[in-house]
Amino acid sequence: DGTKIFIASADKQVRVWDLASNQMVVVGTHDEPVRKCHWIKAPNYSCLMTGSWDKTLRFWDMRQLPTQTSLATVQLGERVYCSDVLFPMSIVGLANRRMKIYRLDNEPSEVKDIETPLKYQSRCASIFKDKTTGLPTGYALGSIEGRVAIQYVEAANPKDNFTFKCHRSPELINGFQEIYAV
Structure with missing residues (x-):
């Protein structure tokens, strides 16, 4: 609702900052630094999803x-290196170049566990919707190599999945091309 900011932190804590009262409260704690946090707004529940370097996803009820x-x-x-949520779908990119896809209808259930087509560490992920149904249908995944993968969860044609290079200098500098992480 725009009144709170959720914070994932290297000190292993997840916090919420209430903008109206200017108060910060610890939501919960992981065993290692927390990399990502996402608010899930479903028809029958709301919660905070956090992903950590302790190799877990946790779901927090703010009412508690x-x-x-x-x-x-x-x-x-x-x-966890990257993640995104677009109800009813969640994706999580892991350090071993695996992507886990979850359905969040009731409790989190794993739909797929696949190896990414990117050769280097994932850095960011974003779910996209089907333009006709409006439902989440796939995701874009960026890497430290300056490459992006477009992946469909259920590709009608395998050629619908593709990768491309971006964030590169147009010319060679001292015989090298500069590449920027996505």
């Missing part, structure tokens, strides 16, 4: 504050 007990914890097997 200051209890700091997660509603659910999902073991991932590797550190």
